[in-house]
Amino acid sequence: MNVLLIGSGGREHALAWKLSQSPMLTAFYAAPGNPGIAEVATCVPVDVTDHTAVVALCRDKAIDLVVVGPEAPLVAGLGDDLRAVGIKVFGPSAAAAELEGSKGFTKDLCAEYGIPTAAFGRFDNAADAAAYVRGVGAPIVVKADGLAAGKGVTVAMTLEEALAAVDECFSGSFGVAGEEVVVEEFLTGEEVSAFYLCDARTALPFGSAQDHKRVGEGDTGPNTGGMGAYSPAPAMTPEIEARVLNEIIEPTLRGMAAMGRPFSGVLFAGLMLTDEGPKLIEYNVRFGDPETQVLMMRLKDDLLVLLSAAADGQLAHMSARWRDEAALTVVFAAEGYPAAPRKGTEIRGLEKAAGDGVRVFHAGTALKDGRLVANGGRVLNVTAAGRTVGEAAAKAYAAVDAIDWPGGFCRRDIGWRAIARERGQA
The missing domain is CATH 3.30.1490.20 (ATP-grasp fold, A domain)
Incomplete structure (x- = not known):
């Protein structure tokens, strides 16, 4: 298959790394991509807000499947414009993407279909x-x-x-x-992220994670796009997962279909596990960032097969298998993030950080005069797998320390709740 990946962040680098391992892959392109993605795909400098240009690229490269990473192109209808000319897409229509595009729309859906929420x-x-x-x-x-x-x-x-x-x-x-x-x-409980591949009729559970949204250690300070994550979420027990599927995800798919907005793509449910049971905080209609980075480290199966099955409406015949290991990612951000991140500082030593069970995903980097530099707020996702969350954290932080980037900072307590649980069980 010839595949085009839309996006340029750490989520897309993790997806690209996993997609590139598929024996089904013939040619692989990314628009616009980043220096990390360029190691596994051909990056094309196309403006993804120009849907006509994206369609032309797909025709020129004989693209068989487009995988859309970020939410904005989905809400803007890129999937609709590609499908209108016969190009297969992993990602929802604009009408279905309103689950993320309008929080009020999602709340009204919950009210109409009895989905537990605040x-x-x-x-x-x-x-x-x-x-x-x-x-x-x-x-x-x-x-x-x-x-x-x-x-x-x-x-x-x-x-x-x-x-x-x-x-x-x-x-x-x-x-x-x-x-x-x-x-x-205001809901109280433990917050988790749960992912489901969907093909309008079937929802395939696709892993869980917990992330750290606040910039400061101890989960303090301003909210960010995420300073780190780990998977699986210890609180997401088989019983809770069954309740989420039955009480939240499946009613959502039925409701969306009844409204003439069938949902195909990935449904990312932000959940609060309350004393009354799981409740929906919000939906995203794309993979999470940085949750995708830890999911891809744990996924055993061929990602391209699964995403293609979702786009073809064939998920009822599919399953997803996961490694027993935990995975954890640390977001290495530019000084000043989230308010005013400092761009242009040089990053060295990534080759020293990579190793057995360790990957460094590029989230906001650029090449300038042959040097790798920071080009965003969240710049690198230093990701590791281990037998436990604690072991994965130790490997990830050792990799962080191997990177030579004075212009960056990170939290030093990613995974602290899960690690405390592990120590309590020891």
Whole structure:
């Protein structure tokens, strides 16, 4: 098969690394890709917001399958435009991608189909949202309705913080994403990420992970796109997984089909495991970042076979097998992240970091005059596998320490909850 991967981040590098191992692969392209992806695929500098150019590339390279990594092209309808000319795509239609494109849409779906989630209100003006916040009180969660690049969500512990978050959304800080706001009940419990390959009818469980969204150790400081992750999530027991599938994922697929928006692609469920059972926090319609990096380290099977089966509506005949090992990734970020990451600093020593069970995925790098430099906020994903989360963490941090990059920083406590559990069981 000739395959085109859309995207340029650490998630896409991890997908590219795994896809490149498939015996089914004939030719492999990425648009636009990054220096790490370029080691396993031919990178093409195409503007992925120009759907006509992407279609032309697919025709020129006789592409058999397009795998779309980020959410923005999916919400913008890239999958629809490719399918309209007969090109097979892994990823949902724009109508189905509204599960991520509009938090309010997802909450309404939950209400209509009895999917457990936090109590909520939807608002298109600051006055009504503020009145709701005052009526419910804190702690409370305020979310910009649309895509806000991993931002736009405030877990407010005080009334003042919640009201400030409402004002921030309606002041235009998040552009059109903040024109509507969802205000939610604050849920308590343990948060996990669960993934499902879907073909509109069948949902195939595709692993679990837990990530660290806050920039500071001990899970403190501003939210980020994710500072690290590990898999599997210890809290995701077989019993919980069965409940999530039966109570959340399958009703979602049935509801989306009934609404004329059949969902095909990967459904990434952010879950809170409460005393009442699992509840949906939000959906993403693409693989997580940095969760994908740890999933790909553990996946035994041929990723290309699985993604192609999802695109063909053949998941009922498929299964996914996982290595018994744990995997953990540490995000090596540029100084100043998440507010104002410093770009252009040189990175050396990646060859010293790689080793048995260790991979360094490029998330925000560029080549400049033959030098590898930082070109984003989250720059490298240093990823390792081990018999336990603790062993994987030790290998990942040893690899971090082998990299020569004074302009970078990372959290030193990724996986701390799972490691504490392991030590308690010892």
